[in-house]
Amino acid sequence: MNPTDWLQLAAFLAALIVLTPPLGAFMARVLQGERTFLHPVLAPLERLTYRLIGIDPTREMTWVGYTAALLTFNLLGFGVLLAILLAQGALPLNPQGLPGLKLPLAFNTAVSFMTNTNWQAYSGEAALSYFSQTIGLNFQNFVSAATGLAALVAVIRGFTRRSTATLGNFWADLVRSTLYILLPLSLVLALVLVSQGVVQNFSGYVTAKTLEGAEQVLPQGPAASQIAIKQLGTNGGGFFGVNSAHPFENPTPLSNFLQLLAILLIPAALTATFGVMVGDRRQGWVLFAAMLTLLLAGFGASWWAEAQTNPLTQLAANMEGKEQRFGVMNSVLWSTATTAASNGSVNAMHDSLSPLAGGVALFNMMLGEIIFGGVGCGLYGMLMYVLLTVFIAGLMVGRTPEYLGKKIEAREMRLAILVLLVPSALTLLGAAAACLTPTALASLANNGPHGFSEILYAFASAANNNGSAFAGLTVDTPFYNYALGVAMFLGRFVCLIPVLTIAGSVAAKKTAPFSAGTFPTTGAIFVALLLGVILVVGALTHLPALALGPIAEHLLMLQGRSF
């Protein structure tokens, strides 16, 4: 923990806090269809896009229509990606002549990218052609993030509109998110990344003769364009197998700083977008404060754990699975941020983190990806915890709970609880099923409690659409490809549909004026209450499983036990 570590941390937090209000306000204008400084350039393209899609962006949709359009678009996208991956061998832009993927892996990968999870059971440089990467995965990187933004803006409209049946137009939200937010930010980030050494070309791999005379194949490809959106869209799927630990994917400390910032940038700024759209910026800052508190608590615990000497190896600096240019601090800041934000890219191997730092990564995901979370889905997930909090507060004072003037009733609560519990159920039941399946246990890379953590991590990552891994686990097997694929699918849509249902339900309600009897949802008391609810729900649901994995491993490590 030297001075430059603190300086880097301070610079990172300052950048995040300073960029949140302006980017948030910009996104609010875009999502509400107002003019921005990009409109002179992009508005004609936007109109052309609507014409080519054949839709009227002003046509309002009910929550059912909105959900149907969203699901149809996503499922068709899944089908297209599946077909691309299966047919890879016959498609162009394949200089290495890679064959098509087998069905279980193609299924898993297509679900993974469609659901913004980006779990990777393959290594990009060894398994995927440039066509699959660019036309297949890169496309879903954009639209899965845009889908999250669209769903979020529909939910916000539900709370801000009064006595209406409609939530906006899905196609307009999808196109505006892609054109005005994701594409411009990606263009800028991709070019900076190239300047740092991230490869960007369509050439075949080249072979070098090393100084000791051996042959070394140097992989190539259009990586920078894909990595920019991978971080900004909280996708996390690497161009290369080892993700942002690969020097071609994350070559310098500056590229690392910018990618790390890009992981949290849009999810953090969306809290400000929320504040602007509901007409009270404090409502956004309250959520930002709760998220930042959880992020810093997790980071603090991880950093402390990593700064301790491993009693088994007696090494003070835990560099196993880490890169010299980043060092320990940047690696654990990343491991905390990427699991907080449902991004899932890694710049160090999480499997080799200290038991408690790995445990924090696991716990971040288990909370449901609400610490900033994924683009769009992080905030609507957090709003479900907010509903639960105002409901509990309402019960305590004996009044009908309200949020932003909308009465929260039994129907909304049932749906919110469903959203909070489904990923947890998928995680725990999936991990239990794997523990009882001999072929699934054969995939373990570590023994003892760490082996259990590998399985638990895989299902927590899939069910909460994170995508990072304790990568020692061999997951390119039919069991994991299908089980995790189903978990990713249910984790995404069994949450998304109830959230849009809630949006439709609250949109139809009248807005009650703020009165002396209203429980205020701004201020420190609300933040504390919200954090309490998150920790109680998250901890009670997952503590037994965490005790068997990271906590047991930590205690046994202190006793000097190895497995």
Place this chain on the structure above:
Amino acid sequence: MKTLLASLRAILVLTALTSIAYPLVITAVAQLAFPASANGSLVKNGDQLVGSSLLAQKFTTPQSFWPRPSAAGYGTVPSGASNQGYTSRKNLDAINERRTALVAGAPADLLTASGSGLDPDISPAAARFQAPRVAQARDLPVATILKLIEANTQPPQLGFLGERRVNVLMLNRALDRL
């Protein structure tokens, strides 16, 4: 049916924008503005391509500096890490084996496998640790080697980002030119 048609058209139009136009624009600008970094930061000795300054390559002779251990044997397609945890006996054995192979006091980054398996850098301490061996094998004064390490040490980027580090391939090339 109307929604299905709109979905299909949206996929085609957005593919053209995000997956054809966008990567092609980035590639074109990258190849014009940053050709060396866009093509893998290749290192050549004359006409001979000897590697990339960003990817570790295997060095085993005593005359050379050695990079950090690679769990994938410095393979590039794919590369990989050990993915072993703190309580892994396998990892403990691997670290102790490296401890025995090197003389006592080796810095942590030389005892542990990197995340990418291709970490091009070592810490300045890890370079200095290897200086006596390289000096002896090359029949050069240790002071010369230490000076070379100093000249090849990269400070934190922009003064505060990342760790101090030494690029092994570049250091070994500088060594060959002495």
